[in-house]
Amino acid sequence: MEDDDVSRELIASRLQRAGHDVRAVGSAPAARTQLHDALPDVLVSDMFMPGGSGLGLVADLRGSTDTAGLPVVFLSGRALPADVEAGLALGCSYLRKPFPVTALLDAVGEAAAAPSRVVAAAVRARLADLGDLDDASERRLFRRLLTSFAEQAPSSLGQLGAAARREDAAEVEALAHRLAGSAANLGATRLAGLLRAVEADAGEGRVPDPAALRPLRLELGVVRRAVGAVARELADG
Incomplete structure (x- = not known):
């Protein structure tokens, strides 16, 4: 999110060249519309723009359960120390303009990886509760379970979305129940x-709008990266 056309195009092009899928907008209202349609892995935003500040937008995001954990990188060439502190208090990272391209890429990569590291730590703790991570056979079992979850969960979530589109509350409830049990058992x-929450609503006949499943898809992406990292650690161990 950047109101200056030149800066916005430069930032978007550098991120795209690095392999990122970019959706660039020029105002906070446009960003709100884009975020309603699809949640990104990372939000990169100028702190101050006409029509609404990045700080205000992110404060609103942090107040919603669906978007509270969205990683954010703030950019600004005129932020005061108090502004930077406010951004950091919201759990965001900060780059002062002008910045090297490598600094931008590093900040985006770090922001994208941070949620997965938190989940990975929880997964490791859960596995340690379940068995002996020093035992080779246990490590093989856990690696197989983690890999299976990472491979199968997207299909299960896709089936859940299809059931929601059909307004099949019973199927939504069953799919959400099974996937929630697997996620909980692995520490996610x-x-x-x-x-x-989806399971409970479906159990009472309230089928979620398929668009309301976006936070699930975002969180599943975080979890899959986390369990993939832990599975690799178990193989190396």
Whole structure:
């Protein structure tokens, strides 16, 4: 999110060249519309723009369960120390303009990886509760379970979305229940909580709008990166 056309195009082009899928907008209202349609892995935003500040937008995002954990990188060439502190208090990183391209790419990569590291730590703790991570056979079992979850969960979530489009509450409830149980057993508690909420609503006949499943897809992406990292660690161990 950047109101200056030249800066916006430069930033978008550098991120695209690095392999990122970019959706560039020039104002906070446009960003709100884009975020309603699809949640990104990382939001890169100028702090101050006509029509609404990045700080205000992110404060609103942090107040919603669906978007509270969205990684954010703030950019600004005129932020005061108090502004930077406010951004950091919202859990965002900050780059002062002008900045090297490498600094931007590093900040975006770090922001994207941060949620997965938190989940990975929870997954490791859960596996340690379940078995002996020093035992080779246990590590093989856990690696197989993690890999299976990472491979199969997107299909399960796709089936859940299809059931929601059909307004099949019973199928939504069953799919959400199974996927939530797997996520909880592996230590992915936030994903499990989101799925439990869908399960509870479907159990009462309230089928979610398919668009409302966006936070689930975002969180599943975080979890898959986390369990993939832990599975690789178990193989190396």
